[in-house]
Amino acid sequence: MPLSPNLQAALFMTVSMAGFTLNDAIAKYVAESINMGQVMFLRGIFATTFIAALAWHQGALADFSMARDPRVLIRAACEVLGTVAFLIALANLPIANVSAVFQALPLGVTMGAALIYGEAVGWRRWLSILVGFAGVAIIVRPGLDGFSVYSLMALACVAACVVRDLATRRIPQRIPTLLVSTVTAAAVTVVGGFLIVPMGGWKPLPVFEVMLLAAAAGVLLIGYQFIIHALRAGDISFVAPFRYTSLLFSIALGMLVFGDIPDLPMIIGSVIIVGSGLYMLHRERVVGRSRAASESVGPGMTVDGL
DSSP: OOOOOHHHHHHHHHHHHHHHHHHHHHHHHHHHTSSSSHHHHHHHHHHHHHHHHHHHHHTTTTGGGGGHHHHHHHHHHHHHHHHHHHHHHHHHHHHHHHHHHTTHHHHHHHHHHHHHHHHOOOOOHHHHHHHHHHHHHHHHHHTSTTOHHHHHHEEEEEEEEEEEEEEHTTTTSSSSSHHHHHHHHHHHHHHHHHHTTTTTOOOOOOHHHHHHHHHHHHHHHHHHHHHHHHHHHOHHHHGGGGHHHHHHHHHHHHHHOOOOOHHHHHHHHHHHOOOOHHHHHHHHHHTTHHHHHHTSSSSSOOOOOO
């Protein structure tokens, strides 16, 4: 029995989230042997090669001068900052904690759109934003014994990605998405190369771990392709909640690969963040504003440089 378009889209979204999370887990695993600058550089080479090849095949690189658009450059700069912050947090915190904090990104984008672009956000969605960030505070635990300074890096990544997504909304439609992704991935790769020495210097890698980084770039590309298929196949309001399966995958991989058992504050904070996000998606559907929902689950939800 064939699946309906919405069920197909939900499956595509789930596969996409699994790809993104597996990519993060590989980065965290390899970071036990080398510094994050080297991870950024090596994986960036593979990712940039894959994305550039796809962009060239589809003709997105025909007019490379469009890459000099200020909004493209701002997006790339925020992507670099977000990638550095994300990888530092990922190397020092359980993968589930980093993933849980990152689930607040759609809330931050909605808040930024209201404050910067003047988009109408009713009191219910403002309340869901506040509740969602309260969930983040429970996970981060500022001032308490469980607080880690690396949690601030996860928050810094969310802030950088909020600015990135707001800048993305102002990039003209004439500039191909794959061109933007190619420029972004290349920028992250170059910056990663410059960070190798400050972060501890180059360390030789076994062939197996180099292959892992290549695989990470591959599953990242798969994640992007499946999320595009998901958004084209089904209704945004139906597909969007399946974005949160990434948190389930993060918890599972954290336990199986790294032996990280989620504690009670992390679980409570995650439930609050996800609940707030789902309520916001519901409100966007009620008031007929599908644009913010679609952007919060699009390819820009994660870090291109990863």
